[in-house]
Each structure stands twice: as C-alpha cells, then as structure tokens.
Amino acid sequence: MVLGDSGYFLKTYLLTSVSNPQTRAERAFNVATICTHNIVERAIGLWKLHFRCLHKSAGGLCMEPHMSCTGTVATAMLHNNGNQDLKVKELKQRVAHLLVTTFPALDREQVTDEILTQVIDVISPTETKIKGPEFSEQEAHLSHEDDKCSTSTQPRHTSHQVSAVTDAGSGAYSFWCSHAGQFYCKLTNLVFEMKGSGKVLYAFVSWDKSQLQGMGQFQPAGPLYNITCSEDSILYLHLPHCEIHTDNNQIELAVAHISDDTVEILQPLKITNTHVILEVPGLSIFGLLRKCFFQEPINAQVLLFYKEIIGTQRKRKLDIHLLPGNVSVKEVQQQHQGNTYIPCSSICQLIPGKKYKPICKPKPYVSQPKVETFGCDFGPNYHPTFEVFFNPEDEDLTLGLLDETDQEVWEPRHVFLTADNREAVDSEIIEGAEFVDKYRDKLIQRVSSVMEIADILKTKGIISDEMYSEIEAKNTNQHKMRK
Known part of the structure; x- marks a missing residue:
C-alpha cells in the first residue's frame, strides 16, 4: 500500500527530502523525548x-x-x-x-x-x-546545597531551567524571568540567581591579550561573557569551570570583571565542583582566571564533526576538537553548521601544554597534524585540533586519543558516521505521521504524480515489484493512492 492507515511509504517519500543533518538530528532527539x-x-x-x-x-x-x-x-x-x-x-x-x-x-x-x-x-x-x-x-541543575567545597550562607532559591533564545545574528542568548529564583541555562551552563524580575542578555566575547597584562600568573580559565540585565536584578552569578579539585592540585581561581577598559580581579564567594560563584558588583564582562604553579589535568571534552567531501577523490573527513570542559558545545556547533555534529561520550582529562594524537581504525587514515599540543581554547574561533581523512567506504571507525607517551587518555570507542541519518529518517517518519493521517483524504484527491512517487519508492527498495505492479494496474490516481 502506498498510503494505508499509517501512510508509511508516502511519509518516507515526503520526509526524506529534508537534507539538513542538524535539523534531522534535532528532530530525532525531540521525537525520541516525546516517545519516551x-x-x-x-x-x-x-x-x-x-x-x-x-x-x-x-x-x-x-x-x-x-x-x-x-x-x-x-x-x-x-x-x-x-x-x-x-x-x-x-x-x-x-x-x-x-x-x-x-x-x-x-x-x-x-x-x-x-x-x-x-x-x-x-x-x-x-x-x-x-x-x-x-x-x-x-543536563543538570545547580543549587546551593550542591556545594561540597564550602558552606553556604546565601538564601535558598527555587531552581529553574530556562529556555534561552539565541539571536542568530549576534550570537547572544536571552531569557525573561518574572520572579526571584535561580535560573540555569543548559546551553552555556551559566546559573543566574535573581533577586527579582528582568530580562537577561548574555553573549560570548573574545579575550584580549591587552586585558591580561599586569595580571601576573593569572591566565584565562573559561570563556568571557558579556552579561546585562534590564533591571539589574542579578544577585549572584555561577560561572562553569573545568578544574579538578584534589589535595595536590595547586590552582587558584578568580574572576576578571572588565568594565570601561579596566580589569578588576574578584575573589569568588564559593567554588563548587562545577562552578565558581560570585556576587555581582555590576554587570559587564566576566571571565574566569586561574593561577597554577604546575600543569595539572583539567576536565576536557572531545567534540566530533563529520563531513563527506565529494570531488574527483571522494573522502570522509572527521574534525576532532580538543576543548576545555566549560566551553559551550552549542557555540562550537554554530561555527561548524556545514558539518554534522556526532554526539559521543566526550569527557576526558587533559593537561594544557601537553601533546596528544588520535588513534583510528581501520587503516589507512590520514591525520593532520599527527601530533598537537592541547591549549585552553576559549574562543571566539573554535578550529579543529585534528582533521582525520578516511576512505569513502568506511561507515564506522574506532577512535581514541593518546598522550605523548602513548598512554590512552580517551579510551577508543566506536563512532558511526551514518547512524545519524538512519535515526533522523526514522524520527521524521514518526513526526510526519500526524500530518499525513490528518490530511489523508485531501492527499488522496490532490496527489497526481502517484507513479512518480511509486518509482522513487521502488528504486529505494521500499516497495516490491509486485506492489508496484498492483499500483500501476489501478485506473485512477485516487485508487492508486489508496492502494
């Protein structure tokens, strides 16, 4: 049947025309959440x-x-x-x-x-x-009781997860809060403690080397945020960090407050396992600073972006980004919209200034460069650390990361270069079910190119030769569609 009760084949024909991999991935996740x-x-x-x-x-x-x-x-x-x-x-x-x-x-x-x-x-x-x-x-909330590094004397607020709106032109995020409370942005991992209502606007800006002059051993330890609020109602700000707290880890964290070309170093109220909390003296630009006496591991992440290169020599390319753990994945995705983001278990621990190299199977593959030094890159431009090229026949691979002594720092794991497409098609079929079923009668009456649709379905192996012949044997388009 081309259109039976579920409309499966017509849905496949209609929905596989969506070619944007990012759109397909987002729809797949949304539909999966609804279905569970x-x-x-x-x-x-x-x-x-x-x-x-x-x-x-x-x-x-x-x-x-x-x-x-x-x-x-x-x-x-x-x-x-x-x-x-x-x-x-x-x-x-x-x-x-x-x-x-x-x-x-x-x-x-x-x-x-x-x-x-x-x-x-x-x-x-x-x-x-x-x-x-x-x-x-x-994917987690932060509340005052989560602090394991110090005691809290601050008032307790109700925690909310906000759906921040992104301005495609400026790259800024914004949300409106109507009451006091604690608000968590899952796109940036920022947490805002509000004393009242107001519109919060925030964006990533780049570190300027001139801003770091005179800071001694301090160096950037996170992205730089430009934060404003219409009512000046932000009481406390939680900045995500990627440091690993141990007894032997001699790291000092502070916050740079940049306003009117002046830089003030603020001491945090508290440092949790994930955030640095400070009282907001006035809104402008904030960024984390770290002072370390020895190079220590930090929480990092490995982000993968895939692209198929079509030309005289068809290739598959995988961009590997080694980034600190408090860099927003969304920010990196926005800069690489032409590539397909491949979600994976990305968390690892890396040492800034140390050299690393990818290890891949099957061979042959080409990695450029072969070895690279891990630097704490906090934007605004997120270039891939490695570009790895594979044969076009390779649909999956095993990918890992080694340090300069050939020790595994990111355990090898399977990466499927085409799984995203399969999940996306399945999800889009589910997503389109309601539309096709709702307008079934109108589609039967209006679709005139039934055999063209059937040709495509037959070519893709969705319907058999016998089914194709049965459709072709019907007298009218309406009967063909019902078949």
Whole structure:
C-alpha cells in the first residue's frame, strides 16, 4: 500500500527530502523525548526505589521524596550517602537499558539525561539534582546545597531551567524571568540567581591579550561573557569551570570583571565542583582566571564533526576538537553548521601544554597534524585540533586519543558516521505521521504524480515489484493512492 492507515511509504517519500543533518538530528532527539513518556514513568519508579535505599542507609529519615517532604531532608540524605555517585550511575544504566529495549536506535546517553531531568522535576524540582560525569554536558541543575567545597550562607532559591533564545545574528542568548529564583541555562551552563524580575542578555566575547597584562600568573580559565540585565536584578552569578579539585592540585581561581577598559580581579564567594560563584558588583564582562604553579589535568571534552567531501577523490573527513570542559558545545556547533555534529561520550582529562594524537581504525587514515599540543581554547574561533581523512567506504571507525607517551587518555570507542541519518529518517517518519493521517483524504484527491512517487519508492527498495505492479494496474490516481 502506498498510503494505508499509517501512510508509511508516502511519509518516507515526503520526509526524506529534508537534507539538513542538524535539523534531522534535532528532530530525532525531540521525537525520541516525546516517545519516551512510558519510560519516564518507569524511571520515576526506579528513582523512588533509589530513595528508599537511601532511606535505609540514612536511618529512616524519609520514606519517599514526596513534594510534601522537605527537599532539605532529601538532599541531606544524598549528601550523607558516600555511594551517591555509584547509585546514580546505576540508576542511569538501568534507565538506559529500558531505552535500548524500546528504542534501539536512540542516542541513549543524551536521552537518558533528558529523561532523568524530567524525573527530577516531577519529584522535587527545588532541591534535588543528579550529579555525575555527564554534568558538563548541560543536563543538570545547580543549587546551593550542591556545594561540597564550602558552606553556604546565601538564601535558598527555587531552581529553574530556562529556555534561552539565541539571536542568530549576534550570537547572544536571552531569557525573561518574572520572579526571584535561580535560573540555569543548559546551553552555556551559566546559573543566574535573581533577586527579582528582568530580562537577561548574555553573549560570548573574545579575550584580549591587552586585558591580561599586569595580571601576573593569572591566565584565562573559561570563556568571557558579556552579561546585562534590564533591571539589574542579578544577585549572584555561577560561572562553569573545568578544574579538578584534589589535595595536590595547586590552582587558584578568580574572576576578571572588565568594565570601561579596566580589569578588576574578584575573589569568588564559593567554588563548587562545577562552578565558581560570585556576587555581582555590576554587570559587564566576566571571565574566569586561574593561577597554577604546575600543569595539572583539567576536565576536557572531545567534540566530533563529520563531513563527506565529494570531488574527483571522494573522502570522509572527521574534525576532532580538543576543548576545555566549560566551553559551550552549542557555540562550537554554530561555527561548524556545514558539518554534522556526532554526539559521543566526550569527557576526558587533559593537561594544557601537553601533546596528544588520535588513534583510528581501520587503516589507512590520514591525520593532520599527527601530533598537537592541547591549549585552553576559549574562543571566539573554535578550529579543529585534528582533521582525520578516511576512505569513502568506511561507515564506522574506532577512535581514541593518546598522550605523548602513548598512554590512552580517551579510551577508543566506536563512532558511526551514518547512524545519524538512519535515526533522523526514522524520527521524521514518526513526526510526519500526524500530518499525513490528518490530511489523508485531501492527499488522496490532490496527489497526481502517484507513479512518480511509486518509482522513487521502488528504486529505494521500499516497495516490491509486485506492489508496484498492483499500483500501476489501478485506473485512477485516487485508487492508486489508496492502494
């Protein structure tokens, strides 16, 4: 049947004409999130089970994380449990298992994080958070109780995740808040603590070498943000950092406040495992600074962008970006819209100033350069660290990263260069189902080029020769479409 009850074949014909890989990937993720409502319900059950385990280890403080229960008690239970990270990791693995049994083509890591974010919002949106190695990938909330490096004397606010609007022309982000609270931007990992309503506008700007003169051993430790607010209602600002806190890690963090061509070095109120928190003296430009006595590892990320080169010699190219962990993935994507972003487990630990090289299978492949020094690149231009060229027949590869002593610093993993297309087509078929079913009768009456559609479907192997002959045998276009 070309159009039966589901309209599968016509949907395929209509929707595979969308050629933008980024659009397909975004639609795939959106549709996947919508389709996992039943998984969310089951994840809530797992989360409640997780809290019951915490209840037993905490001496019976609270049976379940109901909304009527104080979030402070639930948070205390989390903080007093030494195995929190392991339990959360186990929870995420179990949710991922539910996903793979239901939607085997999904990017399970990203969708799992999205599901757990929804679960947390349902159970206790003001206090609870998931904390794990994926935090730098934009899917967790930050609240005052999350600080493990110092005690908090600041007032507690309700935490909200904002949907920031991006201005395509200027690259700026903005959102409007109507009340006091804590607002988290998942695109940039910035957190704003507001004392009242106002429109917040923020953008990435480039570091100027002249701004760093006279700062001694301080050097940039994060992107530079230009932040304004219509009502001057930002009370505290949380800047994401990528430092690794250890007893032996001699690193000092500060904040550069740039205003009217003057640079002021501010001392933070607190430093958490993920953010530097400061009181806002006045809005303008802010950026993290670090003073280190020895080169120490930082939390970094490996971002992959794929492009197929068509010419006299057809090739596949993979751009590999080695970047600090607090660089916005969205910012890098915007600069490489002509390439397909390949999500992967990107987190690793790298040492600034040290040399690294990619390792790939199958061979042959060409990497240029073969070896490169990792520098803390905070924009505004994000050029690839490596360009790796493959044969056009290679649809998947194994990719890893070695240091200058040939030790693995980013464990080799499978990268599928064409999986994105398959997921995107499947998701677009689902997305178009409602449209085709809604206008089924009108499509039957108006589509005149039925055999042209059938030719394409036959060429792509979607319908058999027998089905094609049955369609062709019908007298009218309407009968052909119904067939």
